[in-house]
Amino acid sequence: MSGRPRSRPGQLAALPAGGLRAGKDEPVRAVTVSPKVPNSLQLTEDWPEPAPEEGAILVEALAVGVCGTDLEIIAGAYGKAPPGQERLVLGHEALGRVLEDPTGTLQAGDLVAGIVRHPDPVPCPNCAVDEWDMCRNGQYTEHGIKALPGFARDRWRVQPKFAVGLDPVLAPVGMLLEPTSVVAKAWDHIERIGRRAEWKPQTVLVTGAGPIGLLAALLATQRGLSVHVLDRATEGPKPELVRSLGATYHATPVGELEFEPDVVVECTGAPVVVLDAMCKAAPTGIVCLTGVSSGGRTIDFDAGALNRALVLENNVVFGSVNANRRHWDLAAEALARADQAWLSSLISRRVPVGAYAEAYTPGPDDIKVVLDFTA
The missing domain is CATH 3.90.180.10 (Medium-chain alcohol dehydrogenases, catalytic domain)
Known part of the structure; x- marks a missing residue:
């Protein structure tokens, strides 16, 4: 269509800095x-x-x-x-x-x-x-x-x-701002919950290496935490994207991890992963659920054991969705601080x-x- 500037591959076309085109x-x-x-x-x-x-x-x-x-x-x-x-x-x-x-x-x-x-x-x-x-x-x-x-x-x-x-x-x-706002809210609420007691988290597990998971890992690295990302993919771009952040990539089940994370950001919505993540958190750990399960699937699970662990270890599990204006502004700041080449990738x-x-x-x-x- 006439009047529409063309862009080079992988790049948005430049538009006038001001005025109507x-x-x-x-x-x-x-x-x-x-x-x-x-x-x-x-x-x-x-x-x-x-x-x-x-x-x-x-x-x-x-x-x-x-x-x-x-x-x-x-x-x-x-x-x-x-x-x-x-x-x-x-x-x-x-x-x-x-x-x-x-x-x-x-x-x-x-x-x-x-x-x-x-x-x-x-x-x-x-x-x-x-x-x-x-x-x-x-x-x-x-x-x-x-x-x-x-x-x-x-x-x-x-x-x-x-x-x-x-x-x-x-x-x-900039179109990454909306998904980043979702994880900016998740981290805001994680940190608010953490202030219930003396809390100095060191290790974060992010389950899922889609856009939400990768952006959650980005915000975790910006906080100076040791970040681990778990996903099923063993090939393709995900492992290298995680490593480029300075984080550790895992393609094993949650239960096989050899550490207990202080924070879990669950981004898959897969029922087995959700439950395993809840069980894997360290004492006083915080698990934030951002993935949405489709429902209609049942699995055998020892709910009593989970209840015992959550209570005796003072753990918190909460869900998070969407974001308000404050989180959007936080997300914009986080993206501006990030490695722009990594974001483009x-x-x-x-x-x-x-x-x-x-x-x-x-x-x-x-x-x-x-x-x-x-x-």
């Missing part, structure tokens, strides 16, 4: 689904311009990360279109560049990501104090997931409250919007696939 008046392309209708994914070439009610800040999309949530929505497992609409725009791992911001919060040309979850309208006690990640009544909304249009469209709008400005160095990898493929279906077709060695709106 010629493509503003071009039709909006959007990747959409009919919620709960399996395999209804399509690219709509003439999607409406984002409504002013969505937010004062107008943003041009640069890229959108693809994750398992998108694939589950495409499969029809869940998803909810905005009120009065039949289709849902996908995309919650956003990276864009500001076109207009009449509020002065950001400047034209700034990199920006949109916070995914918005508070419920009641609001519940947590949403009332901007802790929408801890919503108690489930009436929150989420871009690209539940009742809010996603970011997989050429232009989108965002309210200043939900716009996170990014360091320019993050132009190639997490991105397995950058797929042009015109070939959108390829982005939502998993490859065997994929870590993070990105839908590129600049190509």
Whole structure:
């Protein structure tokens, strides 16, 4: 399509630092689904311009990360279109560049990501104090997931409250902010729980070396901890990505590890791994569950022994999902401090919007696939 700058392989195209580019008046392309209708994914070439009610800040999309949530929505497992609409725009791992911001919060040309979850309208006690990640009544909304249009469209709008400005160095990898916010919250809560007593953790076990696991390991290394990452893969990019962090990679069952971690960040959702991780933690250990199990599978397990261990060793197991504004800001700081080459190596493929279906077709060695709106 005319007016769209081309990018070199593996790199987002450079866009003007300020002002509106010629493509503003071009039709909006959007990747959409009919919620709960399996395999209804399509690219709509003439999607409406984002409504002013969505937010004062107008943003041009640069890229959108693809994750398992998108694939589950495409499969029809869940998803909810905005009120009065039949289709849902996908995309919650956003990276864009500001076109207009009449509020002065950001400047034209700034990199920006949109916070995914918005508070419920009641609001519940947590949403009332901007802790929408801890919503108690489930009436929150989420871009690209539940009742809010996603970011997989050429232009989108965002309210200043939900716009996170990014360091320019993050132009190639800023779509990693959303998954990083999830682990920034996990670490925030781990550290809050740790302050219940004298606590000086040294060893961390991360189970799962997908994007969440690798980013959890990154934030652990930034804390100066001894980091171990466990995954089933023995080939492909995962082992080297872990070693490049200065962490230790394991491809053995949790029970065969020869150490007891002070902290476990569980990122697989696999029931056996979850239970083994809970049993493996050191005394006063903290286990954070970020992976979501699919359910429907039963395994034999000595629940009494687990209860005894948790009680007598003062261990804590808790779940964590989503993130509030504070965690998004922490995530932006963590990414800006990280080795940018390492972050770029997490991105397995950058797929042009015109070939959108390829982005939502998993490859065997994929870590993070990105839908590129600049190509």
